[in-house]
Amino acid sequence: MCDGCGKCVDICPSDIMHIDPEMRRAYNIEPEMCWECYSCVKYCPMHAIDVRSYADFNPLGHTVGVLREPDKGAISWKVRFRDGKTKYFVFPVRTTAEGTIPPAHSLPEPEPASLESQLLSHEPDKLFVGSLPELKRGVKR
Amino acid sequence: MSIRVSGKTQLVDTDILIIGGGFAGCGAAYEAKYWGRKLKVTVVEKANIERSGAVAHGLSAINLYVGMRWNENNPEDFVRYARSDLVGLVREDLLYDIARHVDSTVHLFEEWGLPMIYDEKTGHYKREGRWQIMIHGESYKPIVAEAARRSADEVYNRVMVTHLLTDPANRNRIAGAVGFSVRDGRFYVFRAKAVIVAAGGASHIYRPRSIGEGAGRTWYPPWNNGSAYALVIQTGATMTQLENKLVVTRFKDGYGPVGFYFLALKAVATNVYGEEYEKTKFEDLRKLVGKWADAKPLPTCFRNHIMLQEIKEGRGPIYIHTERVTSTPEAEEAAWEDFLDMTIGQVSMWAANNIDPKEKPSELMTSEPYVMGSHAVGAGAWVSGPADVAPKEYFWGYNRMTTVEGLFGAGDTVGGSPHKFSSGSFTEGRLAGKAAVKYVLDHPDYTPALDQKRVEELRDIVFRPLDNYHVGKNMVVKGSVAPNYIFPNQGLNRLEKLMDEYAGGVSTFYVTNEFLLNRALELLGYLKQDLGSVAAENLHHLQRAWELSHRVTVAEAVVRHTLFRRETRWPGYYYRADYPKIDDDNWFVFTLSRYDPASGDWQMETKPVIRIVE
Numbered sequence: 156m157c158d159g160c161g162k163c164v165d166i167c168p169s170d171i172m173h174i175d176p177e178m179r180r181a182y183n184i185e186p187e188m189c190w191e192c193y194s195c196v197k198y199c200p201m202h203a204i205d206v207r208s209y210a211d212f213n214p215l216g217h218t219v220g221v222l223r224e225p226d227k228g229a230i231s232w233k234v235r236f237r238d239g240k241t242k243y244f245v246f247p248v249r250t251t252a253e254g255t256i257p258p259a260h261s262l263p264e265p266e267p268a269s270l271e272s273q274l275l276s277h278e279p280d281k282l283f284v285g286s287l288p289e290l291k292r293g294v295k296r
Numbered sequence: 297m298s299i300r301v302s303g304k305t306q307l308v309d310t311d312i313l314i315i316g317g318g319f320a321g322c323g324a325a326y327e328a329k330y331w332g333r334k335l336k337v338t339v340v341e342k343a344n345i346e347r348s349g350a351v352a353h354g355l356s357a358i359n360l361y362v363g364m365r366w367n368e369n370n371p372e373d374f375v376r377y378a379r380s381d382l383v384g385l386v387r388e389d390l391l392y393d394i395a396r397h398v399d400s401t402v403h404l405f406e407e408w409g410l411p412m413i414y415d416e417k418t419g420h421y422k423r424e425g426r427w428q429i430m431i432h433g434e435s436y437k438p439i440v441a442e443a444a445r446r447s448a449d450e451v452y453n454r455v456m457v458t459h460l461l462t463d464p465a466n467r468n469r470i471a472g473a474v475g476f477s478v479r480d481g482r483f484y485v486f487r488a489k490a491v492i493v494a495a496g497g498a499s500h501i502y503r504p505r506s507i508g509e510g511a512g513r514t515w516y517p518p519w520n521n522g523s524a525y526a527l528v529i530q531t532g533a534t535m536t537q538l539e540n541k542l543v544v545t546r547f548k549d550g551y552g553p554v555g556f557y558f559l560a561l562k563a564v565a566t567n568v569y570g571e572e573y574e575k576t577k578f579e580d581l582r583k584l585v586g587k588w589a590d591a592k593p594l595p596t597c598f599r600n601h602i603m604l605q606e607i608k609e610g611r612g613p614i615y616i617h618t619e620r621v622t623s624t625p626e627a628e629e630a631a632w633e634d635f636l637d638m639t640i641g642q643v644s645m646w647a648a649n650n651i652d653p654k655e656k657p658s659e660l661m662t663s664e665p666y667v668m669g670s671h672a673v674g675a676g677a678w679v680s681g682p683a684d685v686a687p688k689e690y691f692w693g694y695n696r697m698t699t700v701e702g703l704f705g706a707g708d709t710v711g712g713s714p715h716k717f718s719s720g721s722f723t724e725g726r727l728a729g730k731a732a733v734k735y736v737l738d739h740p741d742y743t744p745a746l747d748q749k750r751v752e753e754l755r756d757i758v759f760r761p762l763d764n765y766h767v768g769k770n771m772v773v774k775g776s777v778a779p780n781y782i783f784p785n786q787g788l789n790r791l792e793k794l795m796d797e798y799a800g801g802v803s804t805f806y807v808t809n810e811f812l813l814n815r816a817l818e819l820l821g822y823l824k825q826d827l828g829s830v831a832a833e834n835l836h837h838l839q840r841a842w843e844l845s846h847r848v849t850v851a852e853a854v855v856r857h858t859l860f861r862r863e864t865r866w867p868g869y870y871y872r873a874d875y876p877k878i879d880d881d882n883w884f885v886f887t888l889s890r891y892d893p894a895s896g897d898w899q900m901e902t903k904p905v906i907r908i909v910e
Contacts, residue, residue, distance in 0.1 A: 187511040191641040192353040208644035211510035217647035248435040251409030258446035259330035276330040281400040283365035
């Protein structure tokens with residue numbers, strides 16, 4: 156049951172999840188601007204959001220359920236067809252703990268002169284080929 | 297006194313302002329902070345960067361990975377591939393630049409926690425196609441956003457930027473931006489020494505195939521409203537290739553990705569009689585496009601074209617035969633993940649219609665046109681290339697800088713550099729971020745001046761839709777029909793209808809001509825005037841009002857560019873019926889436009905396409 160926490164309001168990329176001022180519960184104010192990205196469903200701490208998919212091309216009677224658990228690094232799906240057939244899937248979402256990515260300024264500060272070079276941060280190391288490749292022009296100027 | 301939600305103005309001073317927190321913006325924030333340790337880096341995003349932009353949903357593949365470390369490809373190969381897919385018209389310097397750096401971006405993503413999929417036989421990343429690698433990408437955006445959030449000095453979520461500011465002493469010098477908070481109605485004034493526009497391309501310029509409640513089911517997200525272009529156009533920067541609109545062939549209605557089935561599983565597409573129409577129709581294509589028909593792989597637009605011909609000749613529906621290739625449990629699971637990661641709506645469509653792709657084929661259809669610069673099209677700003685490989689005609693001091701000083705672009709904003717997708721957009725953000733730092737450090741004595749008169753004028757303009765509502769609503773009892781205003785969705789319907797019918801949308805099978813385009817301009821002129829009468833009942837409506845305004849600016853640029861290019865360079869994306877062929881003698885060039893903010897005039901010109909790779 157929705158407790159009006161506003162997590163879906165905070166996450167919706169389309170700004171269409173709003174809290175109804177009388178019911179104090181969230182709802183989709185503008186379904187025609189919904190991409191069915193399921194961000195609201197995935198981030199709802201109460202698992203209170205059901206999706207009935209687009210009315211213009213989808214018959215009723217199916218469901219797509221999801222449980223996203225970043226702390227377990229996994230997402231689980233249950234897909235139920237109109238005819239009752241059901242499929243289950245679990246996929247990985249992340250190999251590191253949330254909040255552990257080192258910020259750019261935690262890396263050693265680059266030499267001022269390297270601002271003139273074509274190298275980006277972590278290069279050439281992270282290219283894994285030793286150095287930035289040289290353009291093989293092949294076209295004379 | 298005018299009616300306002302809030303009287304507050306917030307001034308934010310920063311060195312580098314990044315507009316849009318999608319992949320390009322996140323790359324820019326990360327890289328700018330890496331190089332600019334003493335500079336303040338600020339990101340402003342109209343949604344929440346945790347799930348914003350075109351990758352909000354997730355992705356099941358990284359569509360650009362060169363694989364230099366395994367000798368899979370080299371950057372020159374990528375230039376040749378993107379060039380042939382765009383029928384020749386690409387900025388090779390920009391493409392090469394992305395390709396030589398993109399692998400380091402992907403390796404960073406893996407280190408940050410993106411689950412990669414490895415090929416057990418080769419030990420390399422598992423390839424979907426020559427350039428694509430498969431990932432478990434449901435949390436692709438949150439991972440990348442975390443890196444940006446932890447690097448940037450400040451991130452403003454739910455603030456929509458409406459206009460850029462230039463320096464009153466030099467109108468061709470960027471000074472900042474203004475916008476408003478969608479949550480509390482505060483007016484934001486950002487003063488910045490350099491600005492990187494990393495906002496999105498545009499859906500809903502053209503009437504979508506989906507209708508009513510389903511109108512959000514566009515292939516490209518409904519929240520991408522073309523700020524990538526509108527902000528830059530209105531500042532007087534030169535734009536390129538805005539006519540190069542994207543139409544994608546996808547699973548009908550759901551718009552799920554076809555790459556896994558076509559590229560990895562080698563699924564075939566047939567007409568309703570089971571014929572492989574790409575083979576039977578190939579000679580017809582050659583008659584239309586000549587030597588370009590020999591491009592390998594066949595360009596995206598040509599594949600659309602052949603399918604559209606088949607449908608027009610009555611041999612639809614077109615099917616993709618998933619049931620012939622989903623033979624193993626691994627293939628089935630990978631296929632479902634492909635959709636659940638990035639297009640859940642496709643899964644709903646299958647479940648609702650009792651389509652199990654392992655048992656039944658699915659229909660294919662082409663989408664409505666989109667305006668963007670990171671997929672198989674290259675609309676965007678005309679920017680400087682990198683110092684070492686850009687021809688002198690394409691270089692003016694700072695990589696990815698537009699023709700406005702201090703104004704940079706990345707991702708969808710940059711024109712002529714298609715096929716960068718998620719990894720390439722992030723990489724282009726990194727390139728722009730580093731260049732912007734160099735620009736700021738090269739001008740240590742410069743402090744941008746704010747044009748207070750202009751700021752006050754913009755403050756009035758930005759909130760005017762709220763006034764329009766509060767005044768105009770007194771003319772009606774209730775409802776959405778009022779004599780003196782239109783709501784943003786009503787204006788959007790008008791835009792979509794006119795672009796669809798006059799500028800080559802789905803209802804004319806993407807066909808237009810000079811007369812139709814001129815009529816589109818006339819109707820856009822009325823719509824532009826009526827934008828002054830758009831009403832917003834609340835801040836959400838105000839966001840929609842400004843999204844509409846940006847879309848209208850983009851639409852006008854699209855029409856002007858389409859009118860200017862008197863050929864049909866990309867059959868399958870759109871057709872100039874009055875110039876139905878590719879015209880290499882006259883139009884193997886970039887189209888450039890510049891809107892003059894002072895006079896309101898548009899100037900068009902062409903620039904040569906300069907090759908650097910054989």
